[in-house]
Amino acid sequence: MDKKYSVEKSEAEWKSQLTDEEYRILRKKGTEYPHTGKYNIHSEDGSYHCRACDAKLFESEHKFDSGCGWPSFDQAVEGAIEYIRDNTHGMIRTETVCANCGGHLGHVFDDGPRDTTGQRYCINSVSIDFDPEK
Numbered sequence: 001m002d003k004k005y006s007v008e009k010s011e012a013e014w015k016s017q018l019t020d021e022e023y024r025i026l027r028k029k030g031t032e033y034p035h036t037g038k039y040n041i042h043s044e045d046g047s048y049h050c051r052a053c054d055a056k057l058f059e060s061e062h063k064f065d066s067g068c069g070w071p072s073f074d075q076a077v078e079g080a081i082e083y084i085r086d087n088t089h090g091m092i093r094t095e096t097v098c099a100n101c102g103g104h105l106g107h108v109f110d111d112g113p114r115d116t117t118g119q120r121y122c123i124n125s126v127s128i129d130f131d132p133e134k
Contacts, residue, residue, distance in 0.1 A: 003082075003102065005098075005099075005100060005101050005102045006053075006100050006101070007052070007053040007100055007101035008101075009101075011027070014026075014027050014052070017052070018051070018052065021126055022051055022052070022126055022127075025104060025124050025126045025127055026051060026052050026103040026104055026126070026127055027052075027103065027104070028104075029095070029104040030104070030124075031106075031124060032070070032124045032125060032126050033069075034068065034069025034070060035069040036069075036125075037069075037070060037071060037124065037125025037126065038125045039071040039123075039125040039128060039130060040069060040070060040071055040125060041065070042063075042071065042130065043060070043063070044060065044130065044132055044133075045060050045061075045132070045133040046060050046130055046131050046132040046133040047059050047060065047077075047130075047131050047133075048060070048063075048071075048073075048123075048128045048129070048130055048131075049128060049129050049130075049131055050098040050100060050101060050103055050105075050127065050128065050129075051103070051126065051127055051128055051129050052098065052101050052103040052127075053098060053100050053101035053103065054129070055080060055098055055099070055100035055101070056077050056080060056131075057076055057077055057080045057081065057098065057105070057123075057128065058073045058075075058076055058077060058080075058121070058123070058128070059075075059077065060133070062074050062075040062076075062116075064112075064113060066112070066120055066122070068120070068122055070106060070122045070123060070124060070125070071122075071123045071124075071125055071128070072112070072120050072121060072122055072123070073120075073121040073123065074112045074113050074116040074117045074118075074119055074120065074121070075116070075117050075119065075121075076096075076121060079099060080098070080099055080100070081096050081097070081098070081099055081105070081108075081121075082096070082097045082098070082099045082102070083095070083096060083108065084096075084097060086107065093107045093109070094107060094108050094109075095107055096108050096121060096123070098127075103127060104124075104127065105121075105123050105124065105127045105128070106121065106122045106123040106124050106127065107121075107122050108120065108121045108122070109122060
């Protein structure tokens, strides 16, 4: 049984709302190439929201440069992320999706900064938008 989210749309609605690349990543669990994303090297103050539904996911104070090639955060907004076991590609990982719409964001790993949470949310830039602090 598929989980129900606050924001539910048909595949046709998602395809009409999102670009081809956004649809591939957010709805089909794709990945952007490393070191190519708009927010990989980005350090403005503000918050990061789901590109599909605009739910707030991350605050800029939790963003850090991990060198992995994707935007990295050590903490998500409480309740904003759903965690799903991912056994694809011969690995066991934890997928992160938007808890509001189910959009694929990336994965979370336990190799983040030890002086904070120890977590590294590895997120596709295509999956998020930035809202600058006003």
